[in-house]
Amino acid sequence: xxxxxHLEAIGxxxxxxxxxxxxxxxxxxxxxxxxxxxxxxxxxxxxxxPEDIAGKDYLEDISFPGYYPFTRGVFPTGxxxxxxxxxxxxxxxxPEETNKRLKYLIQQGQTGxxxxxDNPTTNLFDSDNPLCEGEVGRDGxxxxxxxxxxxxxxxxxxxEVSTSIIHSGPFIxxxxxxxxxxxxxxxxxxxxxxxxxVLSQYYTVNMSVxxxxxxxxxxxxxxxxCRKHVPxxxxxSFVGYQIREAGSTAAQxxxxxxxSAIAYTEELISRGMxxxxxxxxxxxxxxxxxxxxEEICKLRAARRLWARIMKERFGAKNPLSWLLRFHVQTAGxxxxxxxxxxxxxxxxxxxxxxxxGGTNSLHTNSMDECYGLPSEFAARTALRTQQIIAYESGVAxxxxxxxGSYFVERLTDEIEEEAREIIRKIDxxxxxVAALEAGWVQREIVRASNxxxxxxxxxxxxxxxxxxxxxxxxxEVPIEILRIDPAHEAHQVRMLREVKAxxxxxxxxxxxxxxxxxxxxxxxxxxxxxxxxxxxATLEEMRLALQEALGAGKESKDAxxx
Amino acid sequence: xxxxxxxxxxxxxxGLDGHNRGIQLVGKALRDAGMEVxxxxxxxxxxxxxxxxxxxxxxxxGISIFxxxxxxxxxxxxxxxxxxxxxxxxxxxxGGIVPPSDAEELKRMxxxxxxxxxxxxxxxxxxxxxxxxxxxx
Numbered sequence: 001x002x003x004x005x006h007l008e009a010i011g012x013x014x015x016x017x018x019x020x021x022x023x024x025x026x027x028x029x030x031x032x033x034x035x036x037x038x039x040x041x042x043x044x045x046x047x048x049x050p051e052d053i054a055g056k057d058y059l060e061d062i063s064f065p066g067y068y069p070f071t072r073g074v075f076p077t078g079x080x081x082x083x084x085x086x087x088x089x090x091x092x093x094x095p096e097e098t099n100k101r102l103k104y105l106i107q108q109g110q111t112g113x114x115x116x117x118d119n120p121t122t123n124l125f126d127s128d129n130p131l132c133e134g135e136v137g138r139d140g141x142x143x144x145x146x147x148x149x150x151x152x153x154x155x156x157x158x159x160e161v162s163t164s165i166i167h168s169g170p171f172i173x174x175x176x177x178x179x180x181x182x183x184x185x186x187x188x189x190x191x192x193x194x195x196x197x198v199l200s201q202y203y204t205v206n207m208s209v210x211x212x213x214x215x216x217x218x219x220x221x222x223x224x225x226c227r228k229h230v231p232x233x234x235x236x237s238f239v240g241y242q243i244r245e246a247g248s249t250a251a252q253x254x255x256x257x258x259x260s261a262i263a264y265t266e267e268l269i270s271r272g273m274x275x276x277x278x279x280x281x282x283x284x285x286x287x288x289x290x291x292x293x294e295e296i297c298k299l300r301a302a303r304r305l306w307a308r309i310m311k312e313r314f315g316a317k318n319p320l321s322w323l324l325r326f327h328v329q330t331a332g333x334x335x336x337x338x339x340x341x342x343x344x345x346x347x348x349x350x351x352x353x354x355x356x357g358g359t360n361s362l363h364t365n366s367m368d369e370c371y372g373l374p375s376e377f378a379a380r381t382a383l384r385t386q387q388i389i390a391y392e393s394g395v396a397x398x399x400x401x402x403x404g405s406y407f408v409e410r411l412t413d414e415i416e417e418e419a420r421e422i423i424r425k426i427d428x429x430x431x432x433v434a435a436l437e438a439g440w441v442q443r444e445i446v447r448a449s450n451x452x453x454x455x456x457x458x459x460x461x462x463x464x465x466x467x468x469x470x471x472x473x474x475x476e477v478p479i480e481i482l483r484i485d486p487a488h489e490a491h492q493v494r495m496l497r498e499v500k501a502x503x504x505x506x507x508x509x510x511x512x513x514x515x516x517x518x519x520x521x522x523x524x525x526x527x528x529x530x531x532x533x534x535x536x537a538t539l540e541e542m543r544l545a546l547q548e549a550l551g552a553g554k555e556s557k558d559a560x561x562x
Numbered sequence: 563x564x565x566x567x568x569x570x571x572x573x574x575x576x577g578l579d580g581h582n583r584g585i586q587l588v589g590k591a592l593r594d595a596g597m598e599v600x601x602x603x604x605x606x607x608x609x610x611x612x613x614x615x616x617x618x619x620x621x622x623x624g625i626s627i628f629x630x631x632x633x634x635x636x637x638x639x640x641x642x643x644x645x646x647x648x649x650x651x652x653x654x655x656x657g658g659i660v661p662p663s664d665a666e667e668l669k670r671m672x673x674x675x676x677x678x679x680x681x682x683x684x685x686x687x688x689x690x691x692x693x694x695x696x697x698x699x
C-alpha cells in the first residue's frame with residue numbers, strides 16, 4: 001500500500017524516534033508491563049506504522065464494502081442504508097408469557113425476533129416428563145407441540161418480522177412452517193434463521209439426541225428442504241458464539257465455526273447440490289468479548305476468510321455465496337455477578353465492537369443474566385444500548401471506519417492467518433466431524449479456557465469487580481432478578497395434556513411411523529416431520545421415534561480433561 | 563503410619579443443560595490440588611448421585627447446575643442423599659448460576675457450600691479440603 005522508498009523513510013524515522021524520543025522516556029518512566037497481549041494472546045506492539053501493513057494490497061485484501069473479499073462488510077452502504085437488526089433473545093415461563101414479552105420488545109423498537117427455548121425443549125423432552133420438573137420455562141420458552149408455537153406467535157405478523165429460532169434439527173422449524181401454512185402464508189414470504197448447527201452444540205453443550213453423524217445428517221436435511229421450499233430462510237447458522245463461551249480464543253471461535261460450515265458445505269455438495277444453490281443462505285453467529293480491537297478484527301478476518309474459502313476452495317461463482325452474514329451476541333461469559341450494573345458498560349463496549357466489525361444483527365445481554373433470565377427492565381436497557389449506538393454515537397454513518405488503521409489491518413491479518421492454520425489442521429484430521437469424534441476440538445477449547453482462567457487468576461487479565469476494584473459488599477445485588485412463578489410450569493403441563501387428549505391418534509401414529517421409516521432409510525426427514533407436527537405430535541414423541549430408528553446419542557465426555 | 567489416601571470428590575452436572583465450562587475448571591483445580599476427581603457426567607439424577615457416591619467412595623459431592631431448575635433439582639438430590647444411610651453424612655456442595663437468595667436457602671437446607679458465578683477457585687479447594695478433613699476426623 002506504500003511505496004518502497006516511502007517505507008524506507010518511515011523505518012528510518014521510526015528508529016530515530018525510538019532513539020531520541022522513546023528510549024529516554026522509557027528509562028525514566030517504564031511502561032506498565034513488559035509485554036502487552038490481546039485477550040486471546042496476540043502480542044500487541046507499542047505502536048503500529050505503515051511498515052506493519054507493508055505487504056498489503058488494498059484491492060486484493062481490503063477493497064470496498066460490499067466487494068470481494070468483503071473485509072469492509074457485505075453491504076456497499078454499510079449501515080447508512082439500513083441499521084443492523086436489533087434482535088434480543090426472548091423466551092420465558094410459558095408460550096403465553098413469551099408472546100407478551102415479544103410484543104413488548106417489538107413495541108419498544110426491536111426489529112427482529114430471537115426465540116430461545118427452555119432446557120427440556122432444547123433437549124427434546126416434553127414439559128410433563130418427570131425429568132423436567134423445575135426446568136420448564138426457566139431458561140427459555142417451552143414449546144412441545146404446534147399449539148405452543150401458535151401461542152408464541154399469536155398476533156405477530158410472520159410475514160413482517162424475521163425470526164431467529166435457537167434450536168437444531170427439523171422439529172421447531174416444522175412447527176413454525178406448519179403455523180405459517182395454517183395462516184395461509186406462503187413459505188417464500190418467511191424470513192429468519194434456524195440455528196441448527198449440531199456440530200458446535202455437540203462440543204460446547206455436549207448435546208446430540210442421536211449420534212453425531214446422524215444429527216449432522218438430519219440438520220443437513222433441513223438445509224436441503226429449505227433451499228427448495230423456504231427460499232428466504234437461513235436454514236443454518238454456524239455458531240462461533242458457543243465455542244467462545246466454552247472458553248476458546250478469538251481465532252478458534254471463527255476457525256471452528258468455519259470448520260463446521262465447511263463440513264456442511266461438503267455434505268450438501270455430496271448430496272448433489274451446487275454450492276451456489278445453498279451458500280447464499282448459510283449464516284453465522286459470533287461472540288463479542290471484552291478485547292475491543294481483537295473482536296473487531298476477528299469479525300473482519302472471518303468475513304475475508306469465508307469469502308476466500310467459498311471462492312477458492314469451493315469454486316463458488318455467485319457473489320452472494322462469498323458473503324459471510326452474521327449475528328453477534330455480546331459475551332454472556334464476560335458478565336460478572338459482582339457489581340452487576342457494570343455489565344451494562346461491558347455490553348456497550350462489546351456491542352460497539354460488533355457494530356464496528358459490521359454485524360448484520362445483534363443481541364445485547366442484559367445486566368442480570370449472570371443470575372437468570374432478563375427482567376423486562378434489564379431487557380429494555382439492553383435494547384436501549386443498541387439504540388444509543390445506532391442513533392446517538394454517529395458510528396453508523398460511515399462504512400467500516402477503522403479500515404486502514406495500521407493496527408486494525410495488521411491484527412485482522414494475524415487472526416485470519418491463525419484461523420486458517422487451525423482449519424488446515426482440521427482438514428488434516430479428515431474434517432470437522434472427524435476432529436470432533438477424535439476429541440481434538442474439545443481439548444483445544446478446554447486448554448484455551450484453562451489458560452484464560454490462569455491469566456485471570458494471576459492478574460494478567462483484569463476484570464473490574466472480580467480481581468480488581470472489588471467491594472466488600474459485592475454479594476448484595478442491587479438489581480431486580482426475574483423469578484419464574486412455578487405456577488407457569490403447572491399451566492404448561494396442563495396445556496400439553498389437553499393437546500394430547502384431543503388429537504387424532506390414528507393420524508398421529510401414522511405420521512410418527514412415517515418419520516421412523518424415513519429416518520431409517522436416510523430419506524429427507526422434514527416432510528414427515530411436518531406431517532407429525534400437524535398431527536400435534538410432541539417433541540418427545542418425535543425424538544423417541546428418531547431414536548428408535550437411529551439409536552440414541554451419547555454424551556461426549558472427551559471434553560472433561562483435567 | 564501408611565500413606566494418606568487422597569481426597570475423593572464426585573463432580574457432576576444436574577439438570578438438562580450441558581454447559582460444563584465451570585465444572586471443568588473446578589475439576590482441574592481440585593486435581594491440581596492433589597485430589598481425585600470422579601466425573602459423573604451430565605444430567606445426573608438423584609439416584610445416580612447416591613449410587614456413584616457409594617460406589618466411588620467419595621468424601622465430597624459437588625453438583626454444578628446452570629439451569630433455572632436448581633431449587634427443584636438440588637433439594638431432590640439432597641433428600642435422596644439423606645434417605646440413604648451411606649450418603650447421609652456426605653457433604654454436598656453446589657456450584658453454578660445461583661442467585662444469592664437461593665444460595666441462602668440452600669445452605670439453610672443443609673447444603674454445605676454454594677459457589678455462584680465469580681467464585682474463587684482457591685476458596686473452593688480450601689473449602690473441599692476442610693469438608694473432607696472434618697469428615698475423616
